[in-house]
Amino acid sequence: MKSALATGKQRTTKEIEDQEIKRSPRDPGDEPQESSESLISKLLGRLSGLKAKLIIPYLILTLLTAMIGTFIVTRLVASSVRERFFNQLDAVSEIAADGIVRKEQDHLADLRLMAFTEGVPEAFLSEDGSRLQDILWPLALNNEVEVVSAVNLDGREIITLAQDPVSGRYGVYEGTDFSSYEIVSKILSSDVDQLGDKYAGLLNTRFGPYLYTSAPVKDETNELIGVLMVGTRLDTLLGLINEEAFAQILVILDADGNLLTSTFAHAEEEKEIFELTQSSIPNSGEAETKEINIGENSYQAKYSHLEVRKRPVGILGVALRSNYVVTAEGTSRNTFGVIFSLATLAVIIIGYLLSQSIAKPILKLRSVSKAVAEGDLNQRTGFKRSDEIGDLAAVFDLMTFRLRKRTAQAARLYAETLERNEELAKANARLQSTQQQLIQSEKLAATGQLTAGIVHDVKNPLAVIKGLAEELQEEVLLSTEATEQLKTIQDNANRANKIITDLLKFARQATPAMKRQNFCETIRTSSRLTDYLARKGKVEVVIETPDDPVMVTYDATQIEQVLVNLFQNAIQAMPDGGKLTVQLMREDKGIVLRVQDVGVGIPEENLRRIFDPFFTTKSEGEGTGLGLSVSYGIVAKHRGRINVKSQPGKGTVFIIKLPYDQPLPRGTGE
């Protein structure tokens, strides 16, 4: 149960890692060919990135603000321009109306002056035109009165002095019936309204349209004796008003809507404006505004009732060119468009830089994290910032540093474990080899004890057989056959004795007589002893020893025995001759001796048995199988090792390792 849980947990971690690997964006260099699909997905990927998340809402907001701002400001400016325009139109209209009222007041002042001038009532009574001309002409001239008329009680003009608009001279006229004019008839019928006994109105005379003001002329008894009228040409009036009001167009219509005068120079245009204004006559006291287009120009015109002495006498129209309103709207829209575009651009650039300053370190942090995740623990963010991103980077660097430390620690521990394992393996191998030696030694000891007993018991009977056989041979009576048989008995007894002697050597395992001497010498002696055998077996013996003496503490006789045995085995393993190489080398703690032949080799299954007592592959009489086991014992007593490596068909090498020195035997006192 426990292990199942553990496996489940491991699998989950693996899955998470796999997911992480899948999730992590691919390296751009991975794709050698970019299809359009991958380009789109790349673009979408970019759009969903941090930069895009920072920039896009900001961009949209900025553009929206800019557009709404431009719209509102343009609207505001446009409406303020319009408002100013219409205010101006109102002002112009008022100035024009005031101008007319002022003129009318001038008329009243002139009338007062003239009516009360000495001689005027008398001249009226006598209807003396020339007298009136004499009195009124200087007054008219001085007060810039354009026309003055004296009318008798019948409503007929006694005299009219009218200034010629071109020459400026006054012409004298008389006899016209003025009784049909309201401003005359009202006075003659002694009508008095709330403003008094004076009247004003627009009259279209033979000299053109005039603004007239009329006043009664009375005698000393306050009896009406005539009517005095003062007038100003509407053209003059328009000129005066225009000087103050700066209107582009001024139009005056009579109460019936007939055009009396306008500031238009051309009859064509005048006709046109007249037709337009016809439809714009205000019904009540309200003023009316209308857009009119003449040629390429457009105007806004305001029509209002022209009131003189609180009575509507006609219609006054003023018009201002409105082209500039449209132009101003367009200009302001363009200007604000440019201003907002530039501001938007600046805001976008600042926003981009800001987003860069936020996104860049985060992206760097991401790439560093990826590198760390992939195992590169030497990565550092390298930021020095005093904000939250700086804190994050510092914490990240600290984390990587600690991870690096821990990883190094883990690696060290792992290496140490490996080293220990290796040491353990070596110790184990040593243990096994020691165990092997122990087994071998035990085998040797057991065999030795057994052999010693047998040898002891067999040796004496053999000596008896051998002695008797010798004695019997000396008997003269014996046949040749018997003598030969006795010889055979003696030979076999001798051979048996040799085997027995060998066995005894093996069994005794005499304590070596240690002496410090030159090992090269022992090699040479052993070689000499086997020289005959080598020559017979056509074996070339090559001895490689250091030039200087190699001093080792050992029993020369015993080691000689070992070497002779090895050389003999090697020569016997090369029945067709060959090369026997003997190499002596120094090592730190001792010497290494290699005895190498190119003979038949030892099959794998025999390798472990060759050091066993009595193991031999040689035919009967040739080998006892004791040579290697005795050699093993001798080397072991010298605290050395003997190993073998062999390749069947290629050759064998025996390697002997001996320490330079042996421990001093107990009780020697040395």
Ligand code: ADP
């Ligand atoms: P013996 O020589 O009397 O057989 P040894 O103990 O010396 O006894 O050798 C045991 C056996 O080891 C030999 O019979 C032989 O099979 C094998 N042997 C020893 N040395 C060699 C060698 N150099 N090449 C091949 N076989 C060898």
